Amino acid sequence: MSINCSLVTPTYNWPEALELLLLSVQRQSVLPNEVIIADDGSTSKTLELIQKYQKNFPVPIIHIWHKDNGNQKPAIMNKAIAKARYEYIVEIDGDIILHKDFIKDHLSMAQSNTYLFGSRVNIQKTYLEQLFKNKQIDFNYFSSGIKKRNRTLRLPFLANRAKLETKRSKKLRGCNMSFWKTDFIAVNGFNEELIGWGIDDSELIQRMINNGVLGKRIKHKGIVYHIYHKEQDKSQVHLNLEIEKQMERSGNTYASKGVDQYL
Known part of the structure; x- marks a missing residue:
């Protein structure tokens, strides 16, 4: 792979899930550069978990932290991506386990002026005790404790037929997407005017679309497994949805409070 990439994940007080994520990263067939x-x-x-893995991890692990002041995911993601040393950003969530070819798949489909987005296989609540006890990171179509089994099937010949899209898909998930750092900076990154949980990833992508970036959905490649957790507080999501709608209607591309603070 000729593309260099930074794998970026948010996390918040769930080291058990973060450990499974890191275990799945270190066995990637193509490693991220950081x-x-x-x-x-x-x-x-x-912090203790990260320091443990930093000692022998196959690529550098960079820990970007700020003080807990409620959900500030857009701010911490901006701070993290501002520090990224490589041209391509692969974004996941801190409760995700990667298929061994996940990075390889994203890089194989990357192209200029384009962002990628994939889906996820859900790991069920009833399976969590066994998952963490065994530190399981290998799954397939027949594995116990999962939903959306068809999404476990890696079929590159089908995935490579994906068409470019000019509109934001309702299937977009921030737990499985990638984009060029230059495209991210061009729209000033995540919008820190968003409040609480939700919409930050899709609002970012809407501004990228407004700026002429096309989308491509990954199906049957770029497979991830999402660990069940309780739903986040959605009390502010209606405010964020309104901001996103305004961005779509106006065609605005640039977040007034974004990544430029950290560059």
Whole structure:
């Protein structure tokens, strides 16, 4: 692969999930050039886990932390991506386990002026005790404890037929997407005017679309497994949805409060 990439993940006080993520990263068939953990104010338990893995990890792990002041994911992601040393950003969530070819798949489909987005296989609540006890990172179509089994099937000959899209898909998920750092900076990154949980990834992508960046959905490649957790507080999501709608209607490309603060 000729593309160099930074794998970026947010995290917040769930070191058990972050450990499975890191275990799945270190066995990638194509490694990212670095892993950046965007830590939205976790306690020392997360720091201790990161320091443990930093000692022998196959690529650098960079830990970006700020003080816990409620959900500030857009800010911590901006701070993390500002520090990224490589031209391509692969974004996941801190509760994701990667298929061994995940990075390889994203890089194989990357092209200029384009962002990629994939789906996820869900790991069920009833399976969590066994998952963490065994530190399981290998899954397939027949594995116990998962939903959306068809999404486990890696079929590159089908995935490579994906068409470019000019509109934002409702299937877009921030736990599985990638983009060029230059395209991210051109729209000033994540919008820190968003409040609380939700919409930050799709609002970012809407501004990229407004700026002429095309989308491509990954199906049957770029496979990830999402660890069940309780739903986040969605009390502010209607405010964020309105901001996103305004961006779509106006064609605005640039977040007034974004990544430029950290560059």
